[in-house]
Amino acid sequence: xxxxxxxxxxxxxxxxxxxxxxxxxxxxxxxxxxxxxxxxxxxxxxxxxxxxxxxxxxxxxxxxxxxxxxxxxxxxxxxxxxxxxxxxxxxxxxxxxxxxxxxxxxxxxxxxxxxxxxxxxxxxxxxxxxxxxxxxxxxxxxxxxxxxxxxxxxxxxxxxxxxxxxxxxxxxxxxxxxxxxxxxxxxxxxxxxxxxxxxxxxxxxxxxxxxxxxxxxxxxxxx
Amino acid sequence: xxxxxxxxxxxxxxxxxxxxxxxxxxxxxxxxxxxxxxxxxxxxxxxxxxxxxxxxxxxxxxxxxxxxxxxxxxxxxxxx
Numbered sequence: 001x002x003x004x005x006x007x008x009x010x011x012x013x014x015x016x017x018x019x020x021x022x023x024x025x026x027x028x029x030x031x032x033x034x035x036x037x038x039x040x041x042x043x044x045x046x047x048x049x050x051x052x053x054x055x056x057x058x059x060x061x062x063x064x065x066x067x068x069x070x071x072x073x074x075x076x077x078x079x080x081x082x083x084x085x086x087x088x089x090x091x092x093x094x095x096x097x098x099x100x101x102x103x104x105x106x107x108x109x110x111x112x113x114x115x116x117x118x119x120x121x122x123x124x125x126x127x128x129x130x131x132x133x134x135x136x137x138x139x140x141x142x143x144x145x146x147x148x149x150x151x152x153x154x155x156x157x158x159x160x161x162x163x164x165x166x167x168x169x170x171x172x173x174x175x176x177x178x179x180x181x182x183x184x185x186x187x188x189x190x191x192x193x194x195x196x197x198x199x200x201x202x203x204x205x206x207x208x209x210x211x212x213x214x215x216x217x218x219x220x221x222x223x
Numbered sequence: 224x225x226x227x228x229x230x231x232x233x234x235x236x237x238x239x240x241x242x243x244x245x246x247x248x249x250x251x252x253x254x255x256x257x258x259x260x261x262x263x264x265x266x267x268x269x270x271x272x273x274x275x276x277x278x279x280x281x282x283x284x285x286x287x288x289x290x291x292x293x294x295x296x297x298x299x300x301x302x303x
Contacts, residue, residue, distance in 0.1 A: 002250050002303045009297045011232045
């Protein structure tokens with residue numbers, strides 16, 4: 001005779017447990033961790049290349065790069081003198097907490113203040129896999145269109161900051177900045193929007209100031 | 224989302240619960256799926272129907288309820 005076992009068991013609990021282990025490691029070692037997400041080609045790596053020289057003056061940096069294949073992005077970041085590890089997911093379209101845990105001990109944790117995880121380029125899946133980060137940032141480039149937040153809400157709704165990249169191209173594309181701001185004010189009113197360009201370097205300073213300020217606040221809270 | 228990897232987790236959960244309760248044949252698994260997740264129940268069912276082969280849930284029926292939000296859990300299993 002069949003009987004029923006009630007469970008109420010979270011299917012994603014495995015990832016959550018690994019993420020909490022990561023968070024514990026980060027907090028124990030006073031490492032402020034950022035999860036950087038976007039679609040492929042929005043400019044995550046270029047933005048990191050643009051701001052790392054400034055960030056390095058104020059914090060000891062480390063970067064984890066996530067891609068299906070190649071070490072191209074890690075090579076770009078390593079050239080800036082930053083400790084970098086590349087994760088190749090070999091088909092997985094997002095990083096998960098277990099992947100981060102597998103590589104994190106390659107870094108000298110007591111010698112890092114700021115860890116930036118550049119996630120796999122994907123506007124869907126990364127949003128559902130918490131890595132143990134303190135802050136999430138989502139990059140949207142103006143060439144992608146102002147409707148992407150409505151079409152891919154999770155990654156925009158869960159972000160602590162929105163980086164609007166390639167604004168030097170605004171005169172040449174039909175990106176409705178006003179509409180985007182209205183949509184984001186309803187979807188995620190607490191996330192600041194930072195318009196910027198990795199190429200022309202406009203708008204980078206407010207973003208780096210925000211990172212450093214948020215990092216200081218996180219460290220004060222954990223003391 | 225990743226229905227194959229999600230079903231892999233569901234099978235692990237169901238297996239563990241069955242072993243803990245001396246169930247040798249699982250006849251039913253019910254999921255609760257939040258409507259704000261990018262999860263397709265029909266794709267879950269498709270993945271389930273090929274990943275359960277040769278396992279104790281091979282003849283189980285996968286059912287689900289949809290709820291508001293982002294929860295995703297195994298509500299219960301049934302078996303004997």
